[in-house]
Amino acid sequence: MFLYKKLAIVLVLAAVLAIFVREAAAQGEPVVFDKEDRVLILAPHPDDESVATAGVIQQALKAGANVKVVCLTNGDNNELSFIVYEKRLVVKKGQFLHMGELRAKETVSAMESLGLSRDDIIFLGYPDFGTMRILVEYWGHTKPYRSWLTRINRVSYPEAMSLNAPYVGESILSDLKAVLLDFRPTKVFLSHPADVNRDHRALYVYTKVALLDLKERIQEPQLYPYLVHAIRWPLPRGYHPDLEFDPPQNFKDSGIRWQRLALAEDEIEAKYKAIKLYKTQIPYAPTYLVSFARKNEFFGDFPALRLRVQDPQYEIVWQELKSPEDLNEDEEDGQEGQGVVKDHFISNVFFARQGEYLWVKLVLSKNMEKNLGVTLFIFGYNKEKDFGQMPKIQVPINMLGLHLKDKKKMLSVKKIKYKNKGKVWTLGIPLSLLGEPDHIFSYVRAHSRSLPIETTAWRILEL
Incomplete structure (x- = not known):
């Protein structure tokens, strides 16, 4: 009987050890920065750079690294959030462009609160909710994509990197390659290929194509995809600075090795304050964006x-x-x-x-x-x-x-x-x-x- 009990204990310990090893293997190395780093943050919309990487920005700056933020769109297609914010119907082309300008200003304010300057931020001005359609259909000799709400087919924001660039895949790819060539990042934080938002998934593909095109011209940076939109996640909603931030359960057996960045209390608070500066978005979903201000940030990609x-x-x-x-x-x-x-x-x-x-x-x-x-x-x-x-x-x-x-x-x-x-x-x-x-x-x-x-x-x- 004693031998059976001893064997049972050994088997239980072996099972626990196997679980520990499996969980440890699923975690990659922690994210660290040094003064030689050049950190590029790629955001599909204004606010993604804060909800996903406000901790990254703070720790990179503390390490003496250079940081650059690039927004693919101005987020001018979120009609419901605009109606809630404006407290009136938003239907005219100029109104949507105005909201895009407001969202860009919110990003500038949030980034400045984290220690960046206006010169560290680039807006590309491509169509919110349209970049996936461009990726699939709008290449070569074709009429540019026309945005559903703004009814325009080219970059129209005066401060955008390529004003008047047509809404075609070549324009987006050209801008991303220009940023990569000029900044030559060592680390790139970008949206995830499994994010349920189509602009997030599209930006991932554009970036991977740009890096393949530039493989012989720049040193290959480390990539850190971040997740923002997923079904029934994160939970619980609201500001919970004492909680760990974990990937959704449905990613458990995805083969991704997640890397974590632990945040100090003052970094969590600074992230929370930065998120609250997106005043056009908070009233629409008051408990959602602040849910990302927690004890850590995490990043990971599928293996090819x-x-x-x-x-x-x-x-x-x-x-x-x-x-x-x-x-x-x-x-x-x-x-x-x-x-x-x-x-x-x-x-x-x-x-x-x-x-x-x-x-x-x-x-x-x-x-x-x-x-x-x-x-x-x-x-x-x-x-x-x-x-x-x-x-x-x-x-x-x-x-x-x-x-x-x-x-x-x-x-x-x-x-x-x-x-x-x-x-x-x-x-x-x-x-x-x-x-x-x-x-x-x-x-x-x-x-x-x-x-x-x-x-x-x-x-x-x-x-």
């Missing part, structure tokens, strides 16, 4: 998936992408219940490279239904080619079957191989159709009619 070349004579060996569940698209500012899918439609995504084909297997939770479909996005990157000229392949699938697009242009589905068996769709896409890529950017989106309801994270495949 290296696709093995497989012999076409043999059965495909699939490589699975670990991806968090519950990514309901565009749940803004913690407003729960928008776009929530009770039963997730996208169960899993697998990839394989066999001969001259990229193979994709989409596993759905149920058979295709009326008004419900999925779209696979596959963008190739080739270091020898202009990314703007590379195909941006989309494969929409619904009850009527499968379709094929490159940007806005419809293609013949005969260009690819595909088969469907119940809940599983298997697609074979020629690498030549993708521009003979050395990297691939991909994600899958579920939609009801034309409204997005669920998405996977953007993932990078290495060929």
Whole structure:
């Protein structure tokens, strides 16, 4: 009996140790700064730089590092927040541009409160809620994207980096590359590829493409993606400076090694005060933004998936992408219940490279239904080619079957191989159709009619 008890204790201790080792392995090295660092903060909208990286900014400055903040948009598409702030309907083009100017001023005030100067902040002025659409469709010889609320199609803010730049992918990519070349950062903090806000996901892809383009011209910086929008997170809402800040539960088995930055009490308080300076946003969701002022900040990215070349004579060996569940698209500012899918439609995504084909297997939770479909996005990157000229392949699938697009242009589905068996769709896409890529950017989106309801994270495949 004594031997059995001793064995049971050993087994329990071994299990506890295994859990500890697994949890420790999921954590990366702590984030530290020194005076040689050049820290670049990339924010999709004004306020993201404070809610995600106010602690980073403070500690980098204390270490003597240079810090630069870049806002991709002026956040001029958040109509509901503007109505709450203005206490009146906001419908005119000039009113939305005015709100964009106000949000930029809030960022300047918040950054100055943390120790930066106006010269440390760059606004690019691209369309809020439009940068993903530009990424997918607006490249090359095309009319620029037109913003839904401002009704303009080019950068119109006088203080923007490239005034009058058209709303096309080349403009955004050019501005980001110019910033990277000029500032030559050692560390880049940027939005996360699994964030449910589309501008956040788009900025991640633009930045990764810019860095691939500049690989031979600048030293590769360390990347620290941060998360802002996720379903039912962070909880509890409100200012809780005594609480730890943890990733959402659905990221637990995502393969991400999270890195943490611990904040001192005075740094948490300074972050809270900076967030409160975004007066156009606080009334709209008073307990949401301040929820990010806690004991730490955290950062992490998915590992790239290296696709093995497989012999076409043999059965495909699939490589699975670990991806968090519950990514309901565009749940803004913690407003729960928008776009929530009770039963997730996208169960899993697998990839394989066999001969001259990229193979994709989409596993759905149920058979295709009326008004419900999925779209696979596959963008190739080739270091020898202009990314703007590379195909941006989309494969929409619904009850009527499968379709094929490159940007806005419809293609013949005969260009690819595909088969469907119940809940599983298997697609074979020629690498030549993708521009003979050395990297691939991909994600899958579920939609009801034309409204997005669920998405996977953007993932990078290495060929």
